[in-house]
Amino acid sequence: MYRYLPIKDIYAREILDSRGNPTIETEVLTEDGTVGCASVPSGASTGRYEAKELRDKEKQDRYCGRGVELAVNHVNDQIAREVIGMNVYDQLEIDRLLVRIDGTEDKSNLGANAILGVSMAAAKAAAKSLDIPLYRYLGGVHTKRMPVPMMNVLNGGRHADNIIDFQEFMLMPVGACCFKEGLRMCTEVYHMLKALLKGRGYHTGVGDEGGFAPDLPDTDSVCKILLEAIETAGYIPGKEIALALDAAASEIYDRDYGKYVFVGESRGREKKVTRSTEELIDYYAELIEKYPIVSIEDGLEESDFSGWELMTARLGLQTQLVGDDLFVTNSKRLAKGIDCNAANAVLVKVNQIGTLSEAFDTICLAEENGYRSIISHRSGETADTTIADIAVAFGTGQIKTGAPCRSERVEKYNRLMKIEEEIGMEAEYKNPFMDGK
Numbered sequence: 001m002y003r004y005l006p007i008k009d010i011y012a013r014e015i016l017d018s019r020g021n022p023t024i025e026t027e028v029l030t031e032d033g034t035v036g037c038a039s040v041p042s043g044a045s046t047g048r049y050e051a052k053e054l055r056d057k058e059k060q061d062r063y064c065g066r067g068v069e070l071a072v073n074h075v076n077d078q079i080a081r082e083v084i085g086m087n088v089y090d091q092l093e094i095d096r097l098l099v100r101i102d103g104t105e106d107k108s109n110l111g112a113n114a115i116l117g118v119s120m121a122a123a124k125a126a127a128k129s130l131d132i133p134l135y136r137y138l139g140g141v142h143t144k145r146m147p148v149p150m151m152n153v154l155n156g157g158r159h160a161d162n163i164i165d166f167q168e169f170m171l172m173p174v175g176a177c178c179f180k181e182g183l184r185m186c187t188e189v190y191h192m193l194k195a196l197l198k199g200r201g202y203h204t205g206v207g208d209e210g211g212f213a214p215d216l217p218d219t220d221s222v223c224k225i226l227l228e229a230i231e232t233a234g235y236i237p238g239k240e241i242a243l244a245l246d247a248a249a250s251e252i253y254d255r256d257y258g259k260y261v262f263v264g265e266s267r268g269r270e271k272k273v274t275r276s277t278e279e280l281i282d283y284y285a286e287l288i289e290k291y292p293i294v295s296i297e298d299g300l301e302e303s304d305f306s307g308w309e310l311m312t313a314r315l316g317l318q319t320q321l322v323g324d325d326l327f328v329t330n331s332k333r334l335a336k337g338i339d340c341n342a343a344n345a346v347l348v349k350v351n352q353i354g355t356l357s358e359a360f361d362t363i364c365l366a367e368e369n370g371y372r373s374i375i376s377h378r379s380g381e382t383a384d385t386t387i388a389d390i391a392v393a394f395g396t397g398q399i400k401t402g403a404p405c406r407s408e409r410v411e412k413y414n415r416l417m418k419i420e421e422e423i424g425m426e427a428e429y430k431n432p433f434m435d436g437k
């Protein structure tokens with residue numbers, strides 16, 4: 001027997017995310033008066049195979065995005081009816097029940113957004129009622145590994161109104177001694193990058209995740225200025241700060257044409273710049289040769305398992321190849337990837353799958369098969385910091401949560417600094433590429 005604390009009430013409401021679009025905030029109240037509150041993020045470059053975020057049919061006049069009143073009603077009616085009375089400490093049972101009452105493969109009935117809010121708020125209420133931090137509640141007493149940030153300092157693709165074809169250019173402070181130092185190093189480079197861009201007449205407005213969004217013509221010029229920023233800030237590229245990319249290749253793939261189309265890079269040229277799967281892999285090989293790129297996410301499009309297999313055979317030994325749209329945090333899709341040696345890491349976004357327990361299952365499957373896991377935010381975020389705790393709880397060793405200048409991203413970084421302080425001397429921070437994990 002263990003402690004039993006029934007859920008007394010569940011209440012969801014519509015709030016706004018960092019892009020000014022509606023999203024859900026959910027509260028779970030327990031019999032002892034504890035309230036756990038969680039809000040749900042939302043993507044722009046969403047994967048085709050993600051669990052479905054339920055949005056209202058009609059666009060609301062007062063918002064630019066479609067509302068989530070339908071999903072809110074599902075929480076307040078159907079879900080509340082079933083989940084009230086359950087033991088808040090039975091996370092697995094709560095999550096399994098949510099999946100069952102939805103009844104679909106992709107959670108399109110109740111909505112992954114409706115389900116996730118309840119899953120996260122229940123965990124937060126449980127932790128709070130025990131008066132222990134969320135990372136400890138989810139991860140246990142031995143939780144101590146801090147994640148290396150993948151700090152997105154330059155935005156392109158669907159996250160910015162510029163001409164850069166790839167979506168994200170990130171800094172990884174692999175040579176730092178602790179999370180706090182890593183965060184400081186990247187932030188210094190971020191400020192240096194701003195000065196360099198400004199000095200060269202580029203605008204320094206930011207994209208959805210807080211990275212700068214200048215009109216740099218191609219990936220080469222982005223990598224060059226990033227290296228310059230790292231060096232001018234006083235760090236050694238590769239050794240102290242490495243680079244990571246999210247190509248978000250599904251967004252530039254032309255299905256009819258069967259090739260990747262680089263619209264930005266084509267500007268001012270007579271012929272459109274396109275690359276076949278093999279050519280794109282060659283292009284990555286060249287980039288890795290020239291720049292200290294340690295990780296490439298969504299290097300190929302989301303359905304092309306055989307292309308991924310090819311890319312992994314070619315680049316997988318020296319480079320982390322991350323499946324985001326490819327795996328969508330779904331253990332079945334990850335299992336398929338493992339079977340054919342596609343990728344060697346999985347991006348974990350809780351709203352891609354809908355419950356904490358399913359995200360955890362995916363991380364365990366990755367771990368068992370020598371794949372790394374990276375906890376990630378979405379491009380549309382809120383002040384909710386649950387992913388910071390999850391990254392520490394599940395000991396994934398890496399987190400992707402944007403630039404240090406938009407508060408919905410900074411909240412996560414600040415939460416991680418607090419966690420590191422709490423864990424104290426026992427906190428562990430290591431280069432994820434040094435120990436094969």
Ligand SMILES: O=C(O)[C@@H](CO)OP(=O)(O)O
Pocket residue numbers: 042043044045046047167168209246248324376377378379380
């Ligand atoms: O592609 C990604 O990895 C994410 C987060 O950076 O973007 P979005 O939330 O728009 O899918």
Ligand SMILES: [Mg+2]
Pocket residue numbers: 246248297298324325
């Ligand atoms: Mg991605």
